Amino acid sequence: MAMTILYPVGSHLYVNLTNQCPCACTFCIRQNGDGAYGSDSLWLEHDPDFNEIKAAFAAWNLADFTELVFCGYGEPTEALEMLTAAAAYAKTLSGCPPIRLNTNGLSDLIHGKKTARLLHGLVDTVSISLNAGTEKEYMAVTRPKWDNAFQAMQEFAVDCKQYVEHVMFTVVDVIPQNEIAAAQEVSDRLGIPLRVRKYDS
Numbered sequence: 001m002a003m004t005i006l007y008p009v010g011s012h013l014y015v016n017l018t019n020q021c022p023c024a025c026t027f028c029i030r031q032n033g034d035g036a037y038g039s040d041s042l043w044l045e046h047d048p049d050f051n052e053i054k055a056a057f058a059a060w061n062l063a064d065f066t067e068l069v070f071c072g073y074g075e076p077t078e079a080l081e082m083l084t085a086a087a088a089y090a091k092t093l094s095g096c097p098p099i100r101l102n103t104n105g106l107s108d109l110i111h112g113k114k115t116a117r118l119l120h121g122l123v124d125t126v127s128i129s130l131n132a133g134t135e136k137e138y139m140a141v142t143r144p145k146w147d148n149a150f151q152a153m154q155e156f157a158v159d160c161k162q163y164v165e166h167v168m169f170t171v172v173d174v175i176p177q178n179e180i181a182a183a184q185e186v187s188d189r190l191g192i193p194l195r196v197r198k199y200d201s
């Protein structure tokens with residue numbers, strides 16, 4: 001099995017730390033193939049260790065990219081310790097661009113503690129998948145392990161505002177208009193901008 005830890009997506013360099021995830025989203029790209037945006041397979045033999053991550057970075061010039069994005073074929077905060085170590089390491093490298101974390105926002109439930117503060121000084125943007133505007137639809141679409149995921153995700157997002165410069169919610173543009181409107185209400189209530197992104201299968 002391949003070990004694609006870093007892969008380019010346009011002007012961004014994506015980081016694939018783990019295939020673990022506590023959700024089973026109905027739209028997850030992992031159902032559609034083995035990679036994304038022309039990458040090699042993103043299924044990992046194992047979660048990479050720090051030496052493997054350092055070796056992966058050695059193959060790329062970070063100055064060639066406008067953003068370093070922790071995303072991949074799983075939930076990056078499942079590998080939270082490695083995420084923070086990798087982000088700290090990347091920031092020591094010449095030309096490191098701003099760092100973004102794409103997350104389902106369930107890190108606190110995964111680790112059983114508040115985790116947003118661990119991103120401070122390491123992550124410049126946190127993009128959280130809101131996925132829906134109502135708890136009922138969120139649970140139906142995201143299918144998380146926990147019954148309180150919708151609330152916990154919002155609490156994590158609010159916490160992130162204290163520790164990360166840019167925080168945003170996202171929904172994909174294929175959900176019903178009323179769900180997008182409800183998602184906008186959640187975003188407005190929490191003071192976090194909403195990005196409606198194009199669904200790319």
Ligand code: SF4
Nearest residue numbers: 021023024025028104
């Ligand atoms: S949170 Fe992301 S990786 Fe996990 S199932 Fe949903 S879309 Fe897939």
